[in-house]
Amino acid sequence: MxxxxxxxxxxxxxxxxxxxxxxxxxxxxxxxxxxxxxxxxxxxxxxxxxxxxxxxxxxxxxxxxxxxxxxxxxxxxxxxxxxxxxxxxxxxxxxxxxxxxxxxxxxxxxxxxxxxxxxxxxxxxxxxxxxxxxxxxxxxxxxxxxxxxxxxxxxxxxxxxxxxxxxxxxxxxxxxxxxxxxxxxxxxxxxxxxxxxxxxPESNYRQRIVNIFGNKTNEKLVPVNEDTEVLKISGFVGKPEYAKKTRGEQFFFVNDRFIKNAYLNHAINSAFDGLLKDGTHASYFLNLTVDPQTIDINIHPTKTEIKFDDEHTLYAILRASVKHSLGQFNIAPVLDFDRDAQLDTPYNYKDKGVSTPQIEVDRDFNPFQEQNNFKEQRSSKQATAFKKQTPSSWDSLYVGLESKGTQSQQEFTSVQFETEEKTASIFNDDKALENSKSTYQLHNKYIVSTIKSGMLVLDQHRSHQRVLYEDFLQHITVKESVSQQLLFPIELHFSTQEIDIINQVKEDLEHTGFVFSNVTKESVEISGVPVSVPASEVSVVLEQLISDIENEVPDSHFSSADLLAKSMAKSLAVKTGQTLTVPEQEHLVNSLFGCKEPNMSPFNKTTFITLSVDELDKKFV
Missing domain, CATH: 3.30.565.10 (Histidine kinase-like ATPase, C-terminal domain)
Known part of the structure; x- marks a missing residue:
């Protein structure tokens, strides 16, 4: 062969x-x-x-x-x-x-x-x-x-x-x-x-970070410096209140080489434990300097993954250093064992000796003797000191007490309460409405409603996503929306890359109801928002939108309006765990079944299920 x-x-x-x-x-x-x-x-x-x-x-x-x-x-x-x-x-x-x-x-x-x-x-x-x-x-x-x-x-x-x-x-x-x-x-x-x-331009590390991510970044940075025999750490971490929903501002550099390491990233997250909101990620820009003999760079074609000789030690040092910096700059609560000067001994009493207090005790005192004999046995001076003052007319304290109590008891039993005449109410009573409600919220997550064939169970978060998605998509497509003007414009700061993303979808955002009064290289000023968007949620909506576009930028065959509507619906939808009133529950049910596609959420998740009476009967067989 x-x-x-x-x-x-x-x-x-x-x-x-x-x-x-x-x-x-x-x-x-x-x-x-x-x-x-x-x-x-x-x-x-x-x-x-x-x-x-x-x-x-x-x-x-x-x-x-x-x-x-x-x-x-x-x-x-x-x-x-x-x-x-x-x-x-x-x-x-x-x-x-x-x-x-x-x-x-x-x-x-x-x-x-x-x-x-x-x-x-x-x-x-x-x-x-x-x-x-x-x-x-x-x-x-x-x-x-x-x-x-x-x-x-x-x-x-x-x-x-x-x-x-x-x-x-x-x-x-x-x-x-x-x-x-x-x-x-x-x-x-x-x-x-x-x-x-x-x-x-050529600059120091902090200025380089500010030049890339904007001037607003300067106030977000907390320095981290630690020098040990095994590892030298220098750089910055972001303050917890500025944590973002994306991981775009997380940088590890080992010997001036960018790396990705989930284990070291966990050390940072552990240091921020209890300081971050759910769904947010801390920013960090950390330079790690180690002995080149203790790492192996030649394990990945792009050289972004490195094998360390002793990862456990690096983990402990990194976590402790970040935690120390957060506490040192009053970012995290710490126990302070420093001496308080206000608790020091006053200057005038600093050199004085301690004197033993003098206590006079009557050693002949016998509480079991009669009072007359006790008076004869002690001196006049001691009698003055230890004599118990007994009121002579103690019987007068209880005079008339029985009569007063009887009188007050009689007065109390003779009290009468006025009552209004009951009349038929024109409108339904709140209690009657409570008993006649057609929906019920289960574990602040599902909405249960009755239908002719049985029972309907809705996922409140996914259902609201579908309602908001179709509402925003219609506004963007029709290009007619209602905007709520703000009394005080909101100014938000972003990096150059994020501002570029906002400019790409600015026109579609305006069709949903956003009004941009000014857009610069580092900030965005918003003077109007859609009616369904609270002013406090504007930054959350835009950050989520930027995150979605960075991770799922629409190609030529994909609609940017669709992505925008999905992102805003995900940010503003009712969250799991949020309590809804009965009218809100009924409105959500009615709005969902007024949609074109009520069965699925914008992300192809089931919004509701039905249980027929026959299926329920089978459960009890």
Whole structure:
């Protein structure tokens, strides 16, 4: 039988490797930014077109490469970061495998311009699908400029799996945030379709966070600093009252490398135990510095997961440090054992000695002797001190008591109460209405109502979601809604990315009844809200809407109005555990069966069930 195993060609092997390294344009952004940082760049510019599908370009002022290194950098497993396998446990750089550029070049058109500081001219290299098209000498400034064009041009199936431009841009911005937060000492700029999205100058860590997430973030941060032999922690956590429904502001950096770790995240949640509302997540921006020999980075293709040598110790230190910071800055209640100066001994009595109190005792006192004999045995001085004053006319205290009691008892028995004449009421009595109610609330979760065939049981939360969903969807579609003007406008602060999301759905929000009086880069001023939205719930509704759009951005085949109506209905629907009056229960039942699709909630969950009399009879067989 002939041999059937053969070696793959290099271009096929590169395309397979690209499947691990490059999932979407954000993966290219991450690899190129990390290469620029490893090149000791102090200024890095990121240019994006059509969410990275057309162009991803990174320009830096780093050390640059020679002509030979530029050619060799696109070969598989060619790297300047390690020399032996032992170097994998002494890593101080971002990239080390030598797979990124080779994988990117296999599935895109790549143009590289690079020059070292001592060279007069640089190198221009053009690669298409792992094939080098040209290599020329070019005049270019110091550093490296690498442009990745037409991603997945030779793998159309992979290109079809890319999401909409909004989704891909959000992933790129997430990667940009992770890299820029880890390196506040580098100047970063980002442009999308010619528009500047971020310009982050060199700054300290706190200022970098504020520049990315808005000026309002500054008052939300609580410093965390701890230095031990095992772990060094620095950074900030967010105050509990500013906790969000999303996990977008949770960042762990280990040796300046962004990681995801559910175990360490649990340590943070444990430190915030009892301080957060249900459904909210704390924000944190923490830098962890550990010995490189105690971690293994080479366990995941994207290097976002790290294996620690002793996770339990890190968990305990991290939890204690965060809890200490929250208590130190009066965020969490703590026991204070500090000395109170008001409890100190007064200055005048500080050096005085303690004197024993003198107590005079009559040792001859006998309570069982008669009073006359007792008087004769003690002196006149002692008699004055211990004599008991007995009233001489004690009988007078009880004079007339019996007669008064008899009189008061007679007066009490002779009291008569006035009563009104009972007349027939025109309207139904509240008690009668209570007895004649057609609905009943069970465990503040279900509404039970009677029907001809048996019994109806509604889930109050899901049913109200369906009612609100169809109401909001009609307002958005018809573009006619009633708005309630606010006496004092509400000003809400968001990050640049969140403001961009609000601008995308601003028109649809206005159709539901929101009135935006002013929208800036960091804040939104609202002067009117829909009638069904309380003013206190406006921030909750918008935060939930932003969260839903970030996690489920509508593609071209999906209606943004539908997503908006779903998000608002989820935020404003009656919650499980909320008590409803009888009229509210009846109104919810009637409103549900006035909907077009009463059987299902907007999220395809059952809203009600029916139990016939026959089914109930079978239960008692």
């Amino acid at each position: 002939a041999d059937i195993i053969q070696l793959l060609p290099d271009h096929v092997a590169n395309q397979i490797a690209a499947g691990e390294v490059v999932q979407r344009p954000a993966s290219v952004v991450k690899e190129l930014l990390e290469n620029a940082i490893d090149a000791q760049a102090t200024s890095i510019k990121l240019l994006i077109k059509e969410a990275g599908k057309t162009l991803v370009q990174v320009i830096d002022n780093g050390s640059g490469m020679s002509a030979t290194d530029a050619r060799l950098s696109f070969e598989r497993h060619a790297t300047s970061k390690i020399r032996s396998a032992d170097d994998l446990f002494q890593l101080h750089t971002k990239g080390f495998r030598g797979e990124a550029l080779a994988s990117i070049a296999a599935i895109a058109h790549v143009e590289l311009k690079t020059k070292q500081e001592d060279d007069e001219v640089g190198t221009n290299l053009i690669i298409e699908g792992s094939e080098i098209v040209s290599q020329e000498i070019v005049v270019t400034p110091k550093g490296t400029s690498i442009a990745v064009k037409n991603l997945f041009f030779n793998i159309p199936a992979r290109r079809n799996f890319l999401k909409s431009n909004q989704v891909e841009l959000r992933h790129i911005i997430d990667e940009f945030h992770r890299v820029t937060l880890a390196h506040p000492g580098i100047h970063f700029m980002m442009y999308h379709n010619g528009n500047e999205l971020f310009n982050l």
